[in-house]
Amino acid sequence: MSAKPLAPAIEGWHTMQVKPHLIGSQCTECGTYFFPKQNDYCRNPHCNSTNFREVELSRTGKVWSYTNACYKPPAPFVAADPFVPYAIAGVQLETEQMVILGQVIEGLTVDDLKVGMPMELVLEALHETDDDIKVTWKWQPLTQ
Amino acid sequence: MSDEIAILGAGMHPWGKWGHNFVQYGVAAAREALADAGVPWQDIKFVSGGATIRCGYPGFVAGATFAQALGWQGAEVNTSYAACASGSQALAAARNKILSGECDVALVVGADTTPKGFLAPAGGYRPEDPDWVRFYLGITNPTYFALYARRRIDLYGDTLEDFAAVKVKNSLVGSKNPRARYRKCFTAEDVAASAMVADPLRLMDICATSDGGAALIVSSLEYARKLGKPNAPRVAAISTVTPTFASGVLEMPDIATDSAAASGVEAHAYRSMIPLKAYEEAGIGPEDISLAEVYDLSTALELDWIEDLQLAPRGESAGLLRAGDTALGGKIPVNVSGGLACFGEAVPAQALSQICELTWQLRGEAGDRQVEGAQVGITANQGLFGHGSSVIVKK
Numbered sequence: 001m002s003a004k005p006l007a008p009a010i011e012g013w014h015t016m017q018v019k020p021h022l023i024g025s026q027c028t029e030c031g032t033y034f035f036p037k038q039n040d041y042c043r044n045p046h047c048n049s050t051n052f053r054e055v056e057l058s059r060t061g062k063v064w065s066y067t068n069a070c071y072k073p074p075a076p077f078v079a080a081d082p083f084v085p086y087a088i089a090g091v092q093l094e095t096e097q098m099v100i101l102g103q104v105i106e107g108l109t110v111d112d113l114k115v116g117m118p119m120e121l122v123l124e125a126l127h128e129t130d131d132d133i134k135v136t137w138k139w140q141p142l143t144q
Numbered sequence: 145m146s147d148e149i150a151i152l153g154a155g156m157h158p159w160g161k162w163g164h165n166f167v168q169y170g171v172a173a174a175r176e177a178l179a180d181a182g183v184p185w186q187d188i189k190f191v192s193g194g195a196t197i198r199c200g201y202p203g204f205v206a207g208a209t210f211a212q213a214l215g216w217q218g219a220e221v222n223t224s225y226a227a228c229a230s231g232s233q234a235l236a237a238a239r240n241k242i243l244s245g246e247c248d249v250a251l252v253v254g255a256d257t258t259p260k261g262f263l264a265p266a267g268g269y270r271p272e273d274p275d276w277v278r279f280y281l282g283i284t285n286p287t288y289f290a291l292y293a294r295r296r297i298d299l300y301g302d303t304l305e306d307f308a309a310v311k312v313k314n315s316l317v318g319s320k321n322p323r324a325r326y327r328k329c330f331t332a333e334d335v336a337a338s339a340m341v342a343d344p345l346r347l348m349d350i351c352a353t354s355d356g357g358a359a360l361i362v363s364s365l366e367y368a369r370k371l372g373k374p375n376a377p378r379v380a381a382i383s384t385v386t387p388t389f390a391s392g393v394l395e396m397p398d399i400a401t402d403s404a405a406a407s408g409v410e411a412h413a414y415r416s417m418i419p420l421k422a423y424e425e426a427g428i429g430p431e432d433i434s435l436a437e438v439y440d441l442s443t444a445l446e447l448d449w450i451e452d453l454q455l456a457p458r459g460e461s462a463g464l465l466r467a468g469d470t471a472l473g474g475k476i477p478v479n480v481s482g483g484l485a486c487f488g489e490a491v492p493a494q495a496l497s498q499i500c501e502l503t504w505q506l507r508g509e510a511g512d513r514q515v516e517g518a519q520v521g522i523t524a525n526q527g528l529f530g531h532g533s534s535v536i537v538k539k
């Protein structure tokens with residue numbers, strides 16, 4: 001990996017610290033969480049709110065399910081050459097009562113995962129540009 | 145019951161990768177359905193089309209496009225777009241027109257042509273588009289099917305051999321269907337030798353996209369009697385319900401589910417809710433079903449659908465499969481058309497093709513695929529953006 005600066009692959013969707021959080025929003029009236037952020041209307045059918053606060057979502061949860069990508073996805077995915085398969089997990093957040101999808105960190109395979117396994121959010125490179133290294137959120141097994 | 149309509153005719157252009165305009169498939173299916181019904185085109189009062197979004201303006205106004213191709217004769221038209229449920233929504237529009245007394249006989253038709261090359265989202269930097277986001281992060285369509293399949297393995301003990309057995313079962317019966325695209329009998333060894341795409345799903349566990357067209361002629365029960373077809377199969381229920389908040393299942397193309405954190409809100413699984421309205425509307429229960437046509441986008445998804453239709457308790461459909469109960473000749477045959485495994489998906493035609501199969505089965509005209517004594521059939525499908533449907537057809 002080069003000495004280029006790190007930049008978020010998608011601006012404003014997660015914090016950049018070592019123990020990162022996804023940035024979502026929460027309805028100030030009913031408490032429903034949204035990721036990506038929702039600031040215009042609450043999708044809870046019992047709520048007419050248009051007021052939201054930005055919140056950092058829980059950075060740990062449990063595996064809802066998992067798989068991998070054995071073949072290179074089409075653009076806008078930017079693949080390494082040669083393509084390296086990666087694992088993917090949907091992780092259930094307890095407080096937010098929602099499942100969030102993401103890649104699993106490099107080097108792990110589906111054999112390292114199990115439904116219900118505790119996971120935590122980290123940042124890792126998604127791809128490089130001429131100017132910087134684009135990082136995104138990924139899941140890794142929770143190290144106590 | 146007065147809220148039923150009759151299915152007088154069914155027709156399909158064979159599924160394949162023919163490379164023709166979608167209109168050609170729709171016209172062929174419509175003409176076959178008209179001939180099957182014994183209803184002249186000039187007598188059709190309403191043409192209800194399933195839209196295709198891949199074929200430009202004619203696809204957006206499919207009802208009118210098919211009416212023009214068959215020869216303008218003044219019929220009113222409708223076009224429905226509801227992803228995989230488009231055909232069912234087009235059928236629902238025809239049913240409303242018939243039950244309201246505005247029209248006595250209608251044509252429902254859908255057709256599609258597969259895109260040339262890979263259908264990828266538009267480029268640029270567009271984080272407001274969930275489809276762009278998920279492809280950028282490396283999440284493809286098989287990812288979602290594989291997440292559902294993996295839960296079956298970890299929670300219920302299903303195996304790769306079970307998934308392969310679905311493919312083997314469907315390819316055996318699909319080999320007897322002249323309208324199917326893939327008519328080769330595959331073995332468990334063939335499936336196991338195909339490349340892993342999204343673990344635990346292999347290439348042969350996942351359905352392709354196809355060209356195809358399907359059509360139905362539907363009418364009031366009175367019109368059917370006058371035509372001398374008082375015993376034509378009937379549409380007993382159509383469910384096209386949307387999800388109930390909060391959706392707790394990761395659905396394509398989303399990167400996250402709804403949150404069920406608010407008080408009074410609980411997480412729901414949309415797929416299992418689609419048939420509920422159909423059963424209620426028909427006054428028919430899962431125990432009455434003779435056969436089911438379900439949306440097997442993957443082999444494992446067929447097993448999920450069997451439980452969503454309550455044909456087996458949650459987690460137990462692989463047991464039915466292993467016992468041969470879901471095969472032709474079993475207690476509750478599933479996908480005796482061959483399913484998407486043998487057809488591939490032609491979105492606006494697919495829900496109608498499921499009903500075509502039920503129609504032929506209930507008339508006892510399914511030949512080598514015939515389910516003995518078929519009385520009641522159910523379809524089920526689910527697509528993007530909260531679209532899904534389930535239709536019950538009975539004798």
Ligand SMILES: [Zn+2]
Binds near residue numbers: 044
């Ligand atoms: Zn709210």
